[in-house]
Amino acid sequence: MSNESIFSRLDGFLAKLADKLGDDILKLGIAINTGQNEFMIISFYDTTSEIGPLRGLYFKISKEPMDEFLKGNSEIPFVTKPSERLSYRRWIYRNIMDIPEVFVFSIAIDTEVFEDFIFFVTKRDLSKELKEILKDEIPFLFKETVKLRLWISKILYLNSFLTNITKVTQAVNNYLYHHSLRVADLSALIAHAMELNPEEIQMIRHAGLIHDVGKLWVPREILDKPSKLTKEEFEQVKLHVYKLKDVFAGNKFMKEIVEIARLHHEKMDGSGYMGIRSENIPIESRILAVADIVDALLHDRPYRKALSIEETIMELISMAKNGKLDWKIVRTASKIIPSFYTGAYHISPLPFLNVGKEVTVQTLKVKGKMKVHKGAVIGISKDTIEVSFNEDADFSFGERVIIWYEFGDMLERLEATSLSESENVYTFRLDREKEKEKCVRVLWNLGFQVVKVEGLEIESKMDEGFFANLWQKLKGNATISRTDIIGGDRISFFTDGKVFEVGDLVLGKFVAYGEPVIVIGSIVKHEIMSSRYKYWMDYLDIPEEMLSRVFRSIFRRQIELKIGLKFWRVESNKVKSNY
Incomplete structure (x- = not known):
């Protein structure tokens, strides 16, 4: 039985309870102890309709009221005093004009341990009525909350553990960190499109986060080498998948995730790092393999420039035809990648x-x-x-x-x-x-010339002609770079060295379908990725005709990829399973 069904039963229980108590009830909820006096709401019902759903909200209870509760019998409700209101989260009292009564009943059987509880916010003293109602319901609540607490404890542990792992990865190798996040996202997206269940999607995403952690033990001079690796160097790189078992040894919560991650270099025909063939490669690892290849191809590496979306898809189809990748996964990826990387794939990223x-x-x-x-x-x-x-x-x-x-x-x-x-x-x-509001943007590697502008105050009277003339004056000092994402409000690009600082005003130009496009904006963020720098530039209030050129370029690219999608579907449908 899924955890979601437990949540549904608890939500239904609170709704019936609120209906039974009538107008005297304002809010009620169930919270579980996640450790160190910190609690998480797992079910909530609010008759004031001010806050809405609160499942997942964390809050703490100060030591004094906690100790007061523990002194008494766990079956007797702990009643808060008006003077103690500030020690409780403000959402309890939100939208309530008069001082309410707050009752907390421990959800426990034969124990004085203050673990989980059910609370009530009421207009008057309902302690006797509540105690009578809950007398026969505590065993049911205890059974359900114990199940959820065990599951949530595992989730909280994994969240904390994976957060720390990603922080370490970021500190040591920023490119690897961003690559892992992107692979995790794309893997989850493909899995969702293939209609895997939420637990499987979450497992794949976790595997994506750690799939290259073993590369932290591979020398940077090998990972960032701009030429072909020697046989000895390639053998060192291959060790990163074996390193995963050592890194996560003894961690029972990570066992399944590690098994998925360590097989992301296996090929359907058995030509991968470990020589494992199709029937022994889990579908989660096959999805991860495709996502890893896609991200690597779409981004610059020390030994080659990024491929276009078209080139990337054709490479995937070629690998599927040659028995390297799962053709069903490649077919799915070929359908969603063009739409996703042009902002046209309408799915909640939540x-x-x-x-x-x-x-x-x-x-x-x-x-x-x-x-x-x-x-x-x-x-x-x-x-x-x-x-x-x-x-x-x-x-x-x-x-x-x-x-x-x-x-x-x-x-x-x-x-x-x-x-x-x-x-x-x-x-x-x-x-x-x-959720579904999106920015207009497209993943697009184009040549991009960009130069710092100094001593310029942007004014409304500056039209497209002004910036075109300014470009002619400054272009001799421009840095040659490549775009990453071109959007309707922002552009990101790469340079070979550090050129700009956050806050710099810059003028840039790219050419799309023979049309020159000039943009002006400020650098809002920059990071080093391997040996290259990535910059994010937010547009200023540029003239409408300049912005129209940006949008026209993006829309033409989206149409181009949409037309190409029909061809890729035909090609991917030709691929037959040979294994």
């Missing part, structure tokens, strides 16, 4: 947003300076996301925010509401109605 993912959280609208903070996802549930911030964040309760993050190289956004904060870890409730 199921694939997971631990280790870097995010930027900004307020939707404030007076004065906009609040922007960078952090990383450390937990996510059906309706909430937990973010640990790198610096002190200052989001207030109920504040609307935008969460920006990269999903398989593409920039995505989610809207959310701040719910709670504990030690610079914030919980946000996600707005599912806004």
Whole structure:
């Protein structure tokens, strides 16, 4: 029986309970102890309709009320006092005008350990009624919460463990870190398209995060070598898949994930690193293999430039024809890759947003300076996301925010509401109605000339002709680079060395379908990827005719790939299974 069915039963139980108590009940919920006086809501019902779903929200209970509860019998409700209101999360009292009564009943059988509990926010003292109602329900609640606590404990452990692994990878090899995140995203996307169940998709994504961790033990001069590897060097590279078992030895929660990850270089005809053939390669590892190859081909490596989307798909089809890759997976990948990398694949990225993912959280609208903070996802549930911030964040309760993050190289956004904060870890409730809003963009490797502009104040009277003339004056000092993502509001590009700093005003030009496109903007982020630098440039308020050229180029590229998709479908359908 799935965990989701347990959640459904608990939600139904609270709804019936609220109906039974009538107008006297304001809010009620069930929380489980995740350790160190920290609790997580697993079911919540709110008659005030102010907050909405809160499953996955974390909060702490201070030591004093905890000790007070433990002094008494666990069957007697612990009642909070008005003076103690501030020690509880603000969502309990949100949208309630009068001072309410709050009752907490421990969900325990023959124990004084304060593990899980059910709480009630009511208009009047209902302690006697609640005790009578719950008398026969505690065994049911105990049985259900124990199951969930064991499952959630495993999830929390994996989240914490994988977060630490990704941080180590990022500190040692930034390219490997981003490659792993992209492979994890793409693997999950392919698995979703192939209709694998949520648990399998999550397992594949975790495997994607760790699949190349063994390369941290391979010398950088070999990984970044610009020429062909010697036989001895290639043997060292191959060891990274064997290293996974050593790295995660004794970790029972990682056993299945490691088995998937360590086979990502196996080929259907048995020509992979370990010589394992198709029938012994799990489908999760086959999916991971395709995602790994796609990401490697679509990005610059020290020994070659990135391939186009068209070239990448044709290479996949060729490998499937030659018995190297699973043709069903290649067929699926060939269908979704062109749409995904042009922003036309309409799927919520939320199921694939997971631990280790870097995010930027900004307020939707404030007076004065906009609040922007960078952090990383450390937990996510059906309706909430937990973010640990790198610096002190200052989001207030109920504040609307935008969460920006990269999903398989593409920039995505989610809207959310701040719910709670504990030690610079914030919980946000996600707005599912806004999930499908996307930025117009396309993965596209084009030559890009870019130059720093100094001493220029952008004014509304500056038209396309002004920037064209400015380009003519400055182009002699331009740096030759390559675009990565071209979007309607931002462009990312690579240079061979560090050229710009965050905050620099830059002018750039690329040519698409014979049409020159000039953009001006500011550098908002840069990172080193192997021996190259990647920059993100946000456009300024450029003239409408300049922006039209950008969008025209993107739309033509999307149409071109859409037409090509018909051909790739025919080609991939020709591939027959030879194994």
